Amino acid sequence: MLFLQNISVVQFKNYEQQQWLFKQRITAVCGPNGSGKTNLLDAIYYLCFTKSYFSRQDTQIVQQGKSGLRVDGNFLKEEKQHELVCIIRENNRKEFWANGEEYKKFSEHIGKFPCVMIAPDDVGLITGNSEERRKFIDTILSQCNTDYLNWLIDYNKILQQRNSLLKAAAEHNRMDESLLDTLDEQLSEKGQLIFTARKQFTEELIPAANRYYQSIAENEDGIEMIYDSQLLNDTLLNLLQVNRQRDLYLQRTGCGIHKDDMEITMNGYAFKNLASQGQRKSLLFALKLAEFEILKKQKGFTPVLLLDDVFEKLDAGRMHNLLHKVCMEENGQVFITDTHAERMESQLKAIGADYGLIKLL
Numbered sequence: 001m002l003f004l005q006n007i008s009v010v011q012f013k014n015y016e017q018q019q020w021l022f023k024q025r026i027t028a029v030c031g032p033n034g035s036g037k038t039n040l041l042d043a044i045y046y047l048c049f050t051k052s053y054f055s056r057q058d059t060q061i062v063q064q065g066k067s068g069l070r071v072d073g074n075f076l077k078e079e080k081q082h083e084l085v086c087i088i089r090e091n092n093r094k095e096f097w098a099n100g101e102e103y104k105k106f107s108e109h110i111g112k113f114p115c116v117m118i119a120p121d122d123v124g125l126i127t128g129n130s131e132e133r134r135k136f137i138d139t140i141l142s143q144c145n146t147d148y149l150n151w152l153i154d155y156n157k158i159l160q161q162r163n164s165l166l167k168a169a170a171e172h173n174r175m176d177e178s179l180l181d182t183l184d185e186q187l188s189e190k191g192q193l194i195f196t197a198r199k200q201f202t203e204e205l206i207p208a209a210n211r212y213y214q215s216i217a218e219n220e221d222g223i224e225m226i227y228d229s230q231l232l233n234d235t236l237l238n239l240l241q242v243n244r245q246r247d248l249y250l251q252r253t254g255c256g257i258h259k260d261d262m263e264i265t266m267n268g269y270a271f272k273n274l275a276s277q278g279q280r281k282s283l284l285f286a287l288k289l290a291e292f293e294i295l296k297k298q299k300g301f302t303p304v305l306l307l308d309d310v311f312e313k314l315d316a317g318r319m320h321n322l323l324h325k326v327c328m329e330e331n332g333q334v335f336i337t338d339t340h341a342e343r344m345e346s347q348l349k350a351i352g353a354d355y356g357l358i359k360l361l
C-alpha cells in the first residue's frame with residue numbers, strides 16, 4: 001500500500017506556500033478554473049518522479065518572479081514512513097532527499113513511489129507523434145526496471161556522440177571509422193536491451209489495453225495496436241553498418257530504437273485520423289489503466305492515481321464505471337479534480353466512496 005499523508009509546497013507554480021493533509025484514500029480537489037487543481041496533482045507527481053508531468057523544465061515550475069522552490073511530502077509505503085524533500089536552491093541547484101539522504105542520481109528515485117497521471121492533454125499520446133508513445137512506454141518501464149532508465153540515458157548520450165561525429169565528418173570531409181565502429185557497438189548494445197524490454201512490455205500492455213477498451217466502450221471498434229521497431233527485422237549493429245553511408249550523408253543516425261513507435265489502427269486505418277473524440281478518450285483511458293495494472297502487478301502494491309479533469313471528458317455512465325473501477329475495485333490512493341464540487345460529490349457518493357474534499361478558491 002502506498003499512501004501520501006501530506007504534502008507542502010513553497011513557490012511551486014501558483015502556490016506561494018501551502019500544505020495539505022490527506023486522511024482518506026480518495027481525495028477530491030475542487031475549485032474554479034485556474035485555482036491550482038492541476039498544480040496540486042503536479043506537485044504530487046513531482047515527488048514521485050523528481051519532475052513535472054506537464055513541463056520539461058523546472059524553470060516553469062518555480063513561481064514566476066521567484067527563485068527556488070521546495071516540495072515536501074510523507075509517504076506511507078508498506079507500513080514504513082518515507083520523507084521526501086525536493087529543493088531547488090536560489091542558484092538553481094536541485095536536490096532530492098529521501099529519509100534524510102540526498103540522491104546522487106535522480107534516476108535512483110524513479111519507481112520507488114509509482115504513480116499514474118491521467119490528464120486531458122494526454123490524447124497527444126494517441127494523436128501526437130511517435131515520441132509521445134515512446135515516452136509513455138519509457139516512463140512505465142523506467143518505474144519497473146531501474147536498469148532501463150540507465151540504458152536509455154546511455155543510449156541517448158551515445159546517439160548524440162554518434163550524430164556529432166557524423167556532423168564533424170561532413171564538415172572536415174574525413175571520418176574516424178574506428179571511433180564510429182566503437183560507437184556503433186555501444187549504441188547497439190544499449191539499443192538491443194531497450195528493444196527487448198519494450199517488446200516484452202508491449203506484449204503485456206497491448207492485450208491489457210484492449211481489454212480495458214472493450215470494458216469502457218463495450219466493443220472493440222476494430223482497434224489494433226502493434227509495437228513497431230526496425231529491430232524486429234534485424235540487429236541494430238547490422239542496421240547501423242548497412243546504413244552507414246546514408247547516415248554520413250544525412251549527418252544523423254537513421255536507425256535505432258529512437259525510431260520505435262506503437263502503431264494504432266482502426267479497421268486498418270490510422271486511428272488518429274479516423275477515431276472520434278470519444279474513441280480517443282476511451283483508448284487513452286484504456287492505455288493508462290493498463291499502465292496502472294502493470295505497475296501494480298510489478299510493484300506488488302497499488303500506485304497512486306491522479307485523475308485530472310476526467311469528468312469533463314466522459315459521459316455520466318462511463319464516468320460511473322471508471323470511478324467504480326479505480327476507487328472501489330482497487331485499494332490505492334486516488335486524487336480527482338473537478339471544477340464542480342457538487343458533481344464530484346454526487347458521483348463519489350453514488351459509488352459509495354469514503355472521500356476527503358479539498359476546496360480551492
Ligand SMILES: Nc1ncnc2c1ncn2[C@@H]1O[C@H](COP(=O)(O)OP(=O)(O)OP(=O)(O)O)[C@@H](O)[C@H]1O
Nearest residue numbers: 013014033034035036037038039060061062063064
Ligand atoms: N510558474 C508559475 N508561477 C505562477 N503561477 C503559475 C505558474 N505556473 C502556473 N501558474 C498559474 O497557476 C494557476 C493554476 O493553474 P492550474 O492549472 O493548477 O489550475 P486548475 O485549477 O487546474 O484550472 P482548470 O480548471 O482550468 O484546469 C494558473 O492561473 C496559472 O497561470
Ligand SMILES: [Mg+2]
Nearest residue numbers: 037038308309
Ligand atoms: Mg486543471
